Amino acid sequence: MKIVFMGTPEFARAILNSLLDSEHDTLTVVTGQDKPVGRSRVPTPTVVRQLAEKHKLPVLTPRSLKDDALYYSLLNLNADLFIVAAFRI
Secondary structure (H helix, E strand, O other), X not given: OEEEEEEOOHHHHHHHHHHHOOOOEEEEEEOOOOEEEOOOOEEEOOHHHHHHHHOOOOEEOOOOOOOHHHXXXXXXXXXXXXXXXXXXX
């Protein structure tokens, strides 16, 4: 199956990790935008993004789920399945 994974928090990383260990094809990952962390407010990627980049997967970080560019990006992937784990829905 061709899959798009959507998730942001720590527990979503475990789900993505299991998906990456499966025989399915993860096409892209959609996650939250980088957040300022610490006293210096350094923009830090989500744990899901860090894992996706480690596995060289494309990552989308939309500002809004109503964005037409996001819609068409996902539509053009022709995914069989979207897996959503705590992602702004």
